[in-house]
Amino acid sequence: MNLSPANARELLDRAESTTRGAAHFSFAWLCYIALCSGGAVAAVGLAYANVTGASPLPAWLAAGLWITVGVAFIAGATSLSPPTRRGFNSRWTLFIILWVALWSVVSFLNSHFTLGHGTALAAGFMVLAVLGPLWEIIALRRVAK
């Protein structure tokens, strides 16, 4: 295979544009945002219930609704999504682990929550909801050399 430097550059450009255009944003991240919304609602709602002595049931119901919607649509969103950028599975797994960690704190320690704890945890869920999709967008813009 004899190639001139110009031919080689042309092939490199074609490879880069083909690689860059092949992957798209996964709809699964919308489900992740729903999961994080549920986590934030639970964190603040349960903290409020704990501080005021009100029933925690509304907080559980509201959070459960968001989480149910998120979980219910993950499979569909994944199968309907266009091809995802290489490394998606690792990014997704990491952010699910982080969500489970925060959710465990909310689920098991909420009887000790102050409003400050609830707000801090809700902010944590919000950070995850932003960072996950943001990392995906950055990965989409980058093409491995």
Add this chain to the structure above:
Amino acid sequence: MTVSHPRTQLNPAFQNPLRFSLMATLAGVTDITFRQARDYLQTTDSTLSKHASALEELGLVQVKKSFVGKRPLTRLALTKEGGQAWREHLAALRAIAEGPGVFPADE
């Protein structure tokens, strides 16, 4: 010391334009369905099938077949060896693109 010309590092398996484009596509995705790849590369089922099979035989591409309900679903992905071979191919192209160097092995 003998330094070979970078063109000798080019992988002949990627000489065909469609195979080159298929490898470039797979290098950027986790995996891709056969239909998505066909549409993205603007080719036909038979042409894509032929070249994907050739790359699969070389161990560079993994072809995963499954069913969604009663419909068959074929997914294509790069193997570890395929990823390595593609990176080496791109490195050789970059070396050529950087311009003429001194390659004593060619003399």
